Amino acid sequence: xxxxxxxxxxxxxxxxxxxxxxxxxxxxxxxxxxxxxxxxxxxxxxxxxxxxxxxxxxxxxxxxxxxxxxxxxxxxxxxxxxxxxxxxxxxxxxxxxxxxxxxxxxxxxxxxxxxxxxxxxxxxxxxxxxxxxxxxxxxxxxxxxxxxxxxxxxxxxxxxxxxxxxxxxxxxxxxxxxxxxxxxxxxxxxxxxxxxxxxxxxxxxxxxxxxxxxxxxxxxxxxxxxxxxxxxxxxxxxxxxxxxxxxxxxxxxxxxxxxxxxxxxxxxxxxxxxxxxxxxxxxxxxxxxxxxxxxxxxxxxxxxxxxxxxxxxxxxxxxxxxxxxxxxxxxxxxxxxxxxxxxxxxxxxxxxxxxxxxxxxxxxxxxxxxxxxxxxxxxxxxxxxxxxxxxxxxxxxxxxxxxxxxxxxxxxxxxxxxxxxxxxxxxxxxxxxxxxxxxxxxxxxxxxxxxxxxxxxxxxxxxxxxxxxxxxxxxxxxxxxxxxxxxxxxxxxxxxxxxxxxxxxxxxxxxxxxxxxxxxxxxxxxxxxxxxxxxxxxxxxxxxxxxxxxxxxxxxxxxxxxxxxxxxxxxxxxxxxxxxxxxxxxxxxxxxx
Ligand code: BES
Ligand code: ZN
Numbered sequence: 271x272x273x274x275x276x277x278x279x280x281x282x283x284x285x286x287x288x289x290x291x292x293x294x295x296x297x298x299x300x301x302x303x304x305x306x307x308x309x310x311x312x313x314x315x316x317x318x319x320x321x322x323x324x325x326x327x328x329x330x331x332x333x334x335x336x337x338x339x340x341x342x343x344x345x346x347x348x349x350x351x352x353x354x355x356x357x358x359x360x361x362x363x364x365x366x367x368x369x370x371x372x373x374x375x376x377x378x379x380x381x382x383x384x385x386x387x388x389x390x391x392x393x394x395x396x397x398x399x400x401x402x403x404x405x406x407x408x409x410x411x412x413x414x415x416x417x418x419x420x421x422x423x424x425x426x427x428x429x430x431x432x433x434x435x436x437x438x439x440x441x442x443x444x445x446x447x448x449x450x451x452x453x454x455x456x457x458x459x460x461x462x463x464x465x466x467x468x469x470x471x472x473x474x475x476x477x478x479x480x481x482x483x484x485x486x487x488x489x490x491x492x493x494x495x496x497x498x499x500x501x502x503x504x505x506x507x508x509x510x511x512x513x514x515x516x517x518x519x520x521x522x523x524x525x526x527x528x529x530x531x532x533x534x535x536x537x538x539x540x541x542x543x544x545x546x547x548x549x550x551x552x553x554x555x556x557x558x559x560x561x562x563x564x565x566x567x568x569x570x571x572x573x574x575x576x577x578x579x580x581x582x583x584x585x586x587x588x589x590x591x592x593x594x595x596x597x598x599x600x601x602x603x604x605x606x607x608x609x610x611x612x613x614x615x616x617x618x619x620x621x622x623x624x625x626x627x628x629x630x631x632x633x634x635x636x637x638x639x640x641x642x643x644x645x646x647x648x649x650x651x652x653x654x655x656x657x658x659x660x661x662x663x664x665x666x667x668x669x670x671x672x673x674x675x676x677x678x679x680x681x682x683x684x685x686x687x688x689x690x691x692x693x694x695x696x697x698x699x700x701x702x703x704x705x706x707x708x709x710x711x712x713x714x715x716x717x718x719x720x721x722x723x724x725x726x727x728x729x730x731x732x733x734x735x736x737x738x739x740x741x742x743x744x745x746x747x748x749x750x751x752x753x754x755x756x757x758x759x760x761x762x763x764x765x766x767x768x769x770x771x772x773x774x775x776x777x778x779x780x781x782x783x784x785x786x787x788x789x790x791x792x793x794x795x796x797x798x799x800x801x802x803x804x805x806x807x808x809x810x811x812x813x814x815x816x817x818x819x820x821x822x823x824x825x826x827x828x829x830x831x832x833x834x835x836x837x838x839x840x841x842x843x844x845x846x847x848x849x850x851x852x853x854x855x856x857x858x859x860x861x862x863x
Contacts, residue, residue: 274572275632276401277321277412278353284314286410287458290364291421294448295431295468297392300380303370306407307333313361321404321411323351324372330356333364349635351404367408377402379526379847386469386524387485387542391429393469393524395539397532397847400573400636403461413460413569413679421453425468432483432521434465434534455535457515458677460569465534467521476500476520479513484522488542492522495545495552502556505593509586509665510563511672518559526813528847530554533561533583541814543783550749550782553587553603560586563672569679573636577627578685581648585656588649601720602750605727608718609757611646615710618643622709627651628682637849651705653716658700659693667692682706726751730758738770749782756788761795768798778804787817794824794831802834810842815850822857832861 273281290307308320322343330339337359344353358365371378381393396406404411423431424443431440435455443450473483474493477500484492499518507513519537522545531554532539538558544551564582584607592600618624624639627648631639656664670692675684686706689697697703704712726747729739739755747755752775763771772778777789778801786808793801805821812818822839825831839858843851 273414274412275630275634276350276573276636277410277414278319278350279321279410279412279415280319281414283316283318284310284358285415286417287311289407289409289417289419291407291419291423293421294424295394295426297380297394297426300373301370302375302378302406305366305368306409307364307366308409309333309364310358310362313363315358315360315362318356318358319410320354320356320408321351321401322354322408323402323405324375325352325405325408326370326372327354327408328368328370330368331366332359332362333366339365349401349633354408369408371406374848375402375405376848377405381469381524381526385526385845387487388470391470393467395467395469395523395527396465397528397539397849398464399462399532400576401462403464406464406466407461409461411461412572413462414571416458416460416569416677416679418458419453419455419464421466423451423453423466423468424448425451428470429468430471430483431466431468432471432519432537433467434459434463434537436516436536457535459535459566460679463533463535463566465532465537465539467523467539469524471521473519477503479503479516480518480520482520482522483537484542485524488522488545491545491547492520495547495549496520496555498549498552499555499559501594502552502559502590505590506556506559506563506586508593509589509668510560511669513562514567514676515562518562520555525811526845526847526850528813528815528850530814530816531558533558533565535562535566543812543814543817546749546782546784548749548782551784553591556590557583557587560590567672567677568675571679571681571684572631573639574629574631575680575682575685576629576636577644577648577651578680578682580645581627581650581652584645584649585652598720598722599750601718601723602726602754604718605723605754606750606757607642607646607649610642611711614641614643614646617641625709626707628706637852647705647711647715650711650715651700651702654700654705655689655696657716658696663693722751723754726754727758730755731760733767734760734763738774744775749785753784753788756785756792759792761792763792763796763798765796765798768793768796769800772798772800783808783812783814783817787820791820791824794821795827797828806834806838809838813846813850815853818846818850818854819857822854826857826861835861 286308288309293302293304330341342355346352377396377398386393425431427447431451433453435453438452438454440451471483472486472489473481475481480499482492482496515536517536522540522542527541530541560583565579570576570578588600588603625643780786790801790805825835
């Protein structure tokens with residue numbers, strides 16, 4: 271039976287247990303070319319369906335004998351790609367597929383030297399979640415299937431390859447001018463956690479089990495920004511139990527990385543926008559680290575259960591934050607999330623089915639269903655469960671949850687069955703039915719208040735009536751306080767108010783993207799034209815979708831903004847990641863209506 275609307279994986283068929291990759295990274299042709307060997311333990315037989323998208327399959331052989339196997343590629347489906355069907359002979363230990371990727375593989379971005387910090391060498395990175403691993407490797411591209419992997423990656427001399435795996439050394443490549451990097455991932459992972467990056471990279475040690483990788487020009491700044499990572503790991507271990515992946519390394523990517531972070535095991539991928547110079551954005555690292563448990567140890571069985579990954583992880587990220595920075599900082603983080611949640615609920619007003627936690631995504635591209643809802647609504651459900659049983663009991667529940675489901679992939683229904691078993695009646699008590707299966711946010715959702723938060727939202731509301739926060743408040747504020755203030759200001763503001771904010775708080779000149787983007791959006795929707803040049807600068811450089819979306823939307827407010835947006839997109843669009851390009855194109859298309 272097929273169990274995942276986004277994969278042709280069939281649970282009656284053999285499952286891949288390990289993967290061996292041998293790949294040549296060809297920057298000239300923008301392809302990965304080589305071999306994937308899929309291993310089966312125990313040895314398997316019969317029909318095997320694999321996911322592929324844009325892959326050219328040259329040949330399939332039985333690994334042990336070299337006997338060639340016929341294969342059949344199905345029609346190219348818009349979201350899913352092409353099914354690759356094979357018939358394994360009796361007792362097959364492994365099959366080897368010779369193949370290459372397509373230059374426009376959705377899971378890869380190939381960067382010109384000019385798009386990197388150093389400007390001298392090209393760069394490549396992957397982003398496989400949710401269903402792009404199939405554009406890199408033929409595989410069962412459903413998180414229901416887990417496999418470990420080994421890889422040999424051959425890159426041009428002078429470049430370094432990193433993967434979501436342990437490094438096993440490097441040496442001269444098969445042809446002069448190349449170098450081969452070896453990796454081994456012992457633990458079984460879902461395909462969406464396969465990851466590769468290649469570029470001019472250096473690293474700095476942060477702790478005995480952690481280092482940060484980045485281009486030489488940013489590695490020192492990165493090491494400073496993330497210096498406290500060991501404290502994060504230790505705090506997360508108290509919450510969830512021991513860290514099971516040996517190392518926790520970080521990679522800072524070039525500007526076009528479309529997300530804030532991606533929890534690739536052993537090697538979290540991060541946007542350079544986190545390098546704010548004030549350590550104020552490490553909550554993203556706390557989040558990706560927390561996925562080492564919720565997501566990478568216990569994974570969603572399909573994208574329809576994405577809230578199990580993200581809701582738990584946002585909740586965990588805020589528990590880590592509370593342990594390190596206290597109750598007030600934590601309440602502010604929930605308030606920032608609340609605004610993001612409201613924005614997503616508004617965006618999906620006409621698609622309420624995407625505001626459920628347990629979604630139905632048959633025929634829906636997971637990238638189109640992406641929003642803050644599984645994150646923030648999901649985290650609030652976890653908080654509601656915790657409040658209902660109390661913190662000590664919930665802590666025990668989490669430990670039991672990890673023990674039961676570690677290294678497996680589960681559905682919402684399995685989660686509910688386990689919760690019912692641990693705490694009979696709890697789901698009914700928090701009305702889990704409404705959280706999981708009804709749109710919007712339940713009326714009795716937990717809210718997170720604190721004196722500092724109330725003070726800031728009070729000042730923001732009064733601002734609309736002409737009151738201005740005093741110097742004492744402004745000086746006491748850190749990044750998150752200011753962000754909450756900006757998010758809660760009435761909009762649009764009049765131009766005098768915009769000018770007051772801009773000069774009083776030096777907003778247009780900020781380098782911290784969270785503050786800068788919140789301000790630029792507010793200024794654009796208020797018609798404060800003085801920010802346009804800065805908006806242009808930002809949109810030409812940054813490819814993180816979280817920042818592109820609100821700014822391109824805000825530019826849609828008037829004809830001049832729309833013209834600027836089209837102009838900027840024409841120039842900057844080719845440098846964006848494919849996902850970001852598609853998201854922005856969608857926004858520009860929406861202008862006309
Ligand atoms: N796993 C996600 C990123 C993702 C989700 C990529 C779905 C592709 C498909 C990652 O853990 C994440 O949530 N990143 C956030 C961080 C934030 C919530 C702290 C981001 O990128 O902004
Ligand atoms: Zn996440």
